[in-house]
Amino acid sequence: MAGAPVELSPEDYKQVTQRPGMCVVDFWASWCEPCQEFAPIFEAAAPRFADIALARLDTEAHEELSESLGIESMPTLVAYKDGLEVHRVSGALSAEALDLLLTRLRAVDVAEEKRRAANRERTEAGKLPSGIPEGATWDDGDGEWSFGPTDSKGRPHGPWRYWRADGTLCNECIMKQGAPHGPFKRFHEDGAVSQEGAFEQGQLHGPRTWLASEHFTTERMHENGVSERVRKTVMQYDHGTVRQVLHFDGAGQRVLPTTGEPYPTRPPHLPEDTELREDLGQWAKVTLNADGERHGLARFWDSQGQFLWEAEFVDGERHGRYRSRAEDEYADFRVHFDEGRMEGDLVCGEWSLRDSQREVVLTRDLGRAQDERTLERSPVFSNLARTAEGWREVAKEARADRRYREALLATARACATSLDAQPLKEGLEELTLPRTRDSASELADDVVEDEGQAWAPMADALMRGGEAATILRAYAVLLDQSNRPRAALDFVHAAMLLAPERKAYLFTRGLILLNLGLAEQVRQDAEGLATVEPDTARFLGTYARALFPRFDFWAGQEPPRCTYDGLPEKPGQSLEAIQDLVRKYATRLQAMRTALLQRFKPGAAVSWLPPDLSGLLDKGPVKLEQFERELGDEQVEVDETLDLELGLADLAQMLRGDWSALTWLLWSCGETALRMPSRIAPPADYGQAAGQASQRLWQSRDRRIRGGASPTKAGDGFLFEGVALGDLHPSLVSIAERQYAETQAMFYWLNDPDHVSPWQSNLRGS
Known part of the structure; x- marks a missing residue:
């Protein structure tokens, strides 16, 4: 095993990981790109760490085992020593990070790990871990035990100590009337100091030093891109405000935080407290407030020390004077600098454009800042x-x-x-x-x-x-x-x-026209786009057809088809219940139709709206209800009400869903037009229609969620507004999904007399 990692199976997993010594398992998957990148790094480490058994497990091939081990992301490394899990880490590691991990694993003390595990179990049970004094209390928020004296008001006062859930000491400090005051130290799990510094009246003041550990630790130091090569960090505080941050390697040489490379020489003409912003490649002189926000004058120079910009800040926002180098930015070639004032990060007042000698080329009043x-x-x-x-x-x-x-x-x-x-x-x-x-x-x-x-x-x-x-x-x-x-x-x-x-702006206008309900103008913009952006034009045209379809009798226009078994032969609801539901749909559709008409000028011809359904409401609109009902062992919510304040696109999609459900409901009774059914005479392919609604909902939902990974490929699937499901844009797939969710809910209700409403909360699953 020392020459290369071995592939594990569920049968040999326990045998390999429970044997004496150290074993590290890489959990991977074939679809995981980081796993593929990490695999050669993991394999190359085997000869260098011959004393550690390296192994791999395919989570797709052995899904049950990986799930039982709590593997949720790939790649994940799990380390065992003498059969005990001692460490796990997720994400692909660099070769350097992997070597550091394996080196640290060699130093793991199994007996100590077992002691810590036992202490964590005691903490979870609300019991004191071994070594923590009686009277210590647990803080769920900080995840720590604490113990120390208090003053007459019950506030921490004097020397206090803090322990992790595993019983290891993590902090010592001096408290004064409830606030830290004086020197403090934090510790790694192995007892080495991880931080030291001092508080003054509850605020950090002076140098705060962070020290790295050669062992595993939960103390945070190498975060936000800080390299493992950084072994010491010193943050200079002035009553809670960070003034300077310095990073050092193991030899005590100052280094860059993200790479650990030697810190470059500061250009001599820059202020002594200027720091290099490694992420920008710029030198900066910045002061921060207690919240870490820029406060006061901030100045920046390029890597060679040439001035870039300066600004006054107040609590993180530019507020006050501003000046920057501006060569080749302004129409007048003489301009080298611009300067003016800002309020809340916004320009205001008089601004000047100046030449290389700082002489004014142009002034302009930019008015009042408006937040x-x-x-x-x-x-x-x-x-x-x-x-x-x-x-x-x-x-x-x-x-x-x-x-x-x-x-x-x-x-x-x-x-x-x-x-x-x-x-x-x-x-x-x-x-x-x-x-x-x-x-x-x-x-x-x-x-x-x-x-x-x-x-x-x-x-x-x-x-x-x-x-x-x-x-x-x-x-x-x-x-x-x-x-x-x-x-x-x-x-x-x-x-x-x-x-x-x-011409691309035609697409933007087309989307806006859709939200205004101006269907014909949208089609014209789609035609205008067709010669320059045909794909965008097709999307816009299909979107217009989806929001503003032809509201005729949709059901039965094509023979329903599905591949499901066990389909119903006829409705299970009574004729009276069906007639009541027809009135519900008609009431909802009429309300939406009226609300949409009100968005247009009186008398405007809106060709795409559904027809007047008042003929289905012989006694006028019916009540739309909202209630809860217990069905068997399940509590369901029913909400038949409407939010008519939605945007036009959302209302149009809701309209589409209800229209589909209504026409299929009438078709299920044997009707071929919009009239109240007087009998239940389902067509021979009734079951196919009920199954089709569910199958198309599943296909739409799968296509939306899985995208290109869906089994429905380009050109495949049912037609939606003349376009195959596999060719639909994700935004349009969601419209199809919504339509079939409503249609499926209607069929679920129709097939089961125990259901009380298609708007039950439990009828829209796949």
Whole structure:
């Protein structure tokens, strides 16, 4: 076994892992990419650690064994010594990390591990582990035992000690009236010091030193990318505020935290307390508050010590003066620096663009900073329509108050309404910082990627010269997702006016038009996209058909088919119960139809809505109920009510599901049109229809969850709005899933007289 890892089976697993000595098992799976990357690393370690038996187990081939051992992720390494599990770790390791792990395993003391395991069992039973003094108490939150003296008010006061659940000492400190005050030490499980420092009135003050261990430990040091090569870390605190962090290797040489490589020489002209930001490759001089947030002046330089930027911070946000190097960022080639003020990370007030000698090239007033809460509530994002003149008046008022962000956004809506982009172009030129085309595009792309779900950062990027069409389109997406499609349509139209060559914006507009229920316009945009983005055009067209189908009698248009056995031959519910359910569906559909009609102007022709079903409601709408019922050993909830405040797309999907269920319910009684059934005369293929609903639901759900791993491949599966299930976009698969979930629930109800409603909470499983 010393030459290479052996493959284990359930039959030899216990024999191999329970023999004397050390054994490490790699639990892997063929589909797991990290497992494949780790396999040669694990194999290469075998000759170097001939005294440790290395083995592997295929979790797919031996699923029952791996589950019984609690293996939940791959790869996972489990180490045994003399038959006792002593360590496990999940995730692929580097060769260096694996060597360190195996080296540490050699030093494991089995007797000590058994003692700790016994103590953990005592803790779980609420009993004191051995070696902990009587009177110690357990804290579930900290996961520690503690013991020490108290003052007259019962507060910890004096020397206190803390132990882990396994009975090992983890902390010693001095408490003063309930708060730590004075020196403290933490310990690794083997008793070596893991941390030492001091508190002053409850706050860390002075050097706090972290020391690594050569043994296994639960003390945290090598986290957040800190290399195992780091053997000591010193954090300098000033009354709770971190001022400096230094990392050292085993020889005491200062090193970089993520690699353990020697720390580079600081450029001589930089301040002495400047630190290298390894992740950025930049030098930084930053002060932090007690919460670890930037506070005060922060300054950054590149790796050669050339100035990059500086800003004043207040509790993590840029607030105060700001200055940065800005070569090749602005339209005027002379500009080398920009500077101004910020409030809450937002630019405001007068900004200057300066040349290499710090002489002013251009100044611009960027107006008042407007935070997230203020902008989200601004009338410029209202879903209510205004005339172009109305939006110009909003812009005029905002501009007079130096709310230039709102002024530009209101101007965008005015231009969208009048189909004239010139006033917006003029406003952008006058109010925003003039960047180069590449810089403007990069700024806009970055803010949309990082902050595309926030109102203030995108407006701030607009003021800083970010490319306007990209930002306005992002606002359109955000507004549509916030159920403000009319506002969204204005913003995407403004973006299209600024960048008419961007045909991809037709897709954005198409999605917004879907949320407005303008089906015919969506189809036109899909046609416009077809020549440049055919796949996107097909998606948009299918999405439109899915949300706005033709509401005729769907059931029985094609012979139902399924591959299930044991199908029902006829409904199990009474005619009276079926008629009551028809009225429920008709009531729900009428309510949704009315709610959707109210979203359009009075008298508007909405061609895609289902027909009026009042003919099924001879005595008017019926009551939609919400209640709980005990069915056998199960408590189920029934909720027939509707949320008519949902977005149009959600309402349309609910409408589709109920329509499908209603038509199949009528078909099950022998009807071929929308009329109240007077008898139950199921077609010969009734059972096939009931099974088809369940099978298609399962296929849809499997396709959505498993994606490309689903057995339904491209071109396969039932047709949904003319497209095979295997070709449907995941967003459209969920619509099919919802339709068949409602249809299946109806059939489950219909086949079992013990069920009280299709809207039972237990009728929508696969």
